[in-house]
Amino acid sequence: xxxxxxxxxxxxxxxxxxxxxxxxxxxxxxxxxxxxxxxxxxxxxxxxxxxxxxxxxxxxxxxxxxxxxxxxxxxxxxxxxxxxxxxxxxxxxxxxxxxxxxxxxxxxxxxxxxxxxxxxxxxxxxxxxxxxxxxxxxxxxxxxxxxxxxxxxxxxxxxxxxxxxxxxxxxxxxxxxxxxxxxxxxxxxxxxxxxxxxx
Amino acid sequence: xxxxxxxxxxxxxxxxxxxxxxxxxxxxxxxxxxxxxxxxxxxxxxxxxxxxxxxxxxxxxxxxxxxxxxxxxxxxxxxxxxxxxxxxxxxxxxxxxxxxxxxxxxxxxxxxxxxxxxxxxxxxxxxxxxxxxxxxxxxxxxxxxxxxxxxxxxxxxxxxxxxxxxxxxxxxxxxxxxxxxxxxxxxxxxxxxxxxxxxxxxxxxxxxxxxxxxxxxxxxxxxxxxxxxxxxxxxxxxxxxxxxxxxxxxxxxxxxxxxxxxxxxxxxxxxxxxxxxxxxxxxxxxxxxxxxxxxxxxxxxxxxxxxxxxxxxxxxxxxxxxxxxxxxxxxxxxxxxxxxx
Numbered sequence: 278x279x280x281x282x283x284x285x286x287x288x289x290x291x292x293x294x295x296x297x298x299x300x301x302x303x304x305x306x307x308x309x310x311x312x313x314x315x316x317x318x319x320x321x322x323x324x325x326x327x328x329x330x331x332x333x334x335x336x337x338x339x340x341x342x343x344x345x346x347x348x349x350x351x352x353x354x355x356x357x358x359x360x361x362x363x364x365x366x367x368x369x370x371x372x373x374x375x376x377x378x379x380x381x382x383x384x385x386x387x388x389x390x391x392x393x394x395x396x397x398x399x400x401x402x403x404x405x406x407x408x409x410x411x412x413x414x415x416x417x418x419x420x421x422x423x424x425x426x427x428x429x430x431x432x433x434x435x436x437x438x439x440x441x442x443x444x445x446x447x448x449x450x451x452x453x454x455x456x457x458x459x460x461x462x463x464x465x466x467x468x469x470x471x472x473x474x475x476x
Numbered sequence: 477x478x479x480x481x482x483x484x485x486x487x488x489x490x491x492x493x494x495x496x497x498x499x500x501x502x503x504x505x506x507x508x509x510x511x512x513x514x515x516x517x518x519x520x521x522x523x524x525x526x527x528x529x530x531x532x533x534x535x536x537x538x539x540x541x542x543x544x545x546x547x548x549x550x551x552x553x554x555x556x557x558x559x560x561x562x563x564x565x566x567x568x569x570x571x572x573x574x575x576x577x578x579x580x581x582x583x584x585x586x587x588x589x590x591x592x593x594x595x596x597x598x599x600x601x602x603x604x605x606x607x608x609x610x611x612x613x614x615x616x617x618x619x620x621x622x623x624x625x626x627x628x629x630x631x632x633x634x635x636x637x638x639x640x641x642x643x644x645x646x647x648x649x650x651x652x653x654x655x656x657x658x659x660x661x662x663x664x665x666x667x668x669x670x671x672x673x674x675x676x677x678x679x680x681x682x683x684x685x686x687x688x689x690x691x692x693x694x695x696x697x698x699x700x701x702x703x704x705x706x707x708x709x710x711x712x713x714x715x716x717x718x719x720x721x722x723x724x725x726x727x728x729x730x731x732x733x734x735x736x737x738x739x740x741x742x743x744x745x746x747x748x749x750x751x752x753x754x755x756x757x758x759x760x761x762x763x764x765x766x767x768x769x770x771x772x773x774x775x776x777x778x779x780x781x782x783x784x785x786x787x788x789x790x791x792x793x794x795x796x797x798x799x800x801x802x803x804x805x806x807x808x809x810x811x812x813x814x815x816x817x
Contacts, residue, residue: 295520427500
């Protein structure tokens with residue numbers, strides 16, 4: 278079976294071919310899911326956002342400009358859908374904050390082990406948990422740039438395209454967001470960086 | 477000293493941010509749960525089904541608007557042609573003159589020839605049918621208005637084109653053969669039949685509906701047949717409390733066949749009521765083809781979605797949604813002139 282190019286897959290998907298669309302989103306599915314997961318901090322909501330985004334993309338494939346990068350367009354729609362969901366349902370964020378300890382443990386189970394010892398592994402999970410909680414306390418636009426740049430590793434150009442902002446704005450927003458995140462982590466635990474350094 | 481402290485603090489802050497960036501980049505990537513693929517596939521299928529449905533609805537709306545446009549145009553032409561015929565032939569110049577003379581004498585000069593002519597037309601309509609000028613008992617044909625050659629057979633086709641079925645027998649009506657004694661009596665009968673019809677539909681009363689179908693005629697619609705017709709009407713007028721109204725939109729030249737538009741404000745049906753030698757005949761496509769449609773569907777559970785008439789091909793398309801166990805399926809059944817009823 279010949280491997281179809283992105284352009285061919287888009288053309289087929291436009292004509293209503295579901296299989297081609299599935300192949301098209303396969304490449305960006307995991308990254309899109311992780312963006313949604315970091316935004317919404319709930320697996321079920323992240324899956325809902327992902328499905329809604331993909332259906333929006335399928336519906337509006339005709340509006341995709343040929344010169345643009347398909348995956349950047351996809352992530353942009355995922356980000357917008359997550360923002361919409363957060364706006365519509367403030368409860369999502371609250372829910373994640375007031376989750377029980379038991380659920381939090383379940384959540385951190387998603388983090389894969391990079392084979393450290395059991396004690397170090399526990400510390401890593403705790404650290405990740407603290408960072409994610411601190412992330413939730415940022416303003417939405419600050420959280421957005423940290424997720425896209427520092428967690429997902431997108432280039433400034435890609436982020437500026439996704440958020441419809443100039444690169445300069447993105448850079449300054451990222452700097453402010455990082456400083457704010459550091460402050461929040463220190464407010465939570467004054468020794469956060471020192472303890473981490475000692476390990 | 478202060479500068480040195482500031483520098484050290486700044487240096488610490490940078491170090492901490494670098495540390496933070498490292499921690500953020502190490503946050504592990506979660507895999508997409510396996511169930512998502514299946515969920516997505518289902519959502520895509522639903523989306524495609526929705527697209528198809530929307531396309532079908534759009535197509536139907538376009539067809540309906542074309543039909544409405546043609547019907548309205550046909551009605552206007554009919555009325556125009558009728559008036560023209562009456563002035564040119566039906567009311568001869570002698571009659572016109574005497575009418576003008578007599579009527580202006582009666583109602584005063586200010587009324588003018590138009591009022592006089594109308595009065596004359598009214599007088600003719602009220603006269604016994606045997607004395608009517610021949611031209612007046614012939615129906616008006618839209619197609620023939622176009623090509624100038626109209627026949628009685630074509631007349632029936634044209635009426636059918638307005639959305640109703642009319643049998644050939646109706647064309648044999650001659651003066652004095654009508655069931656209702658006078659034009660007023662016929663109009664009163666039409667009203668009564670329409671009251672029964674609309675009440676039957678609104679109240680879901682098949683007995684009343686059968687009564688409307690059998691009103692003052694020799695036809696024998698059973699309650700079971702009326703039940704079938706009622707189900708189709710109920711499918712079409714989906715509002716919980718259907719309130720139907722009717723409007724007379726056309727009258728044939730001999731005034732023995734009236735076309736009504738029955739509407740709930742959203743959807744409409746064309747009903748033709750004809751005064752035939754066998755009595756009053758109430759004709760409407762759903763009523764006329766209900767048994768044929770039930771035969772085609774063959775006992776499956778269904779909902780009638782729309783009825784589309786195509787004047788060019790004289791076909792009536794019944795859009796039906798078959799309620800199958802797991803999913804609904806939209807089917808189209810087309811009735812053609814050649815179909816045996």
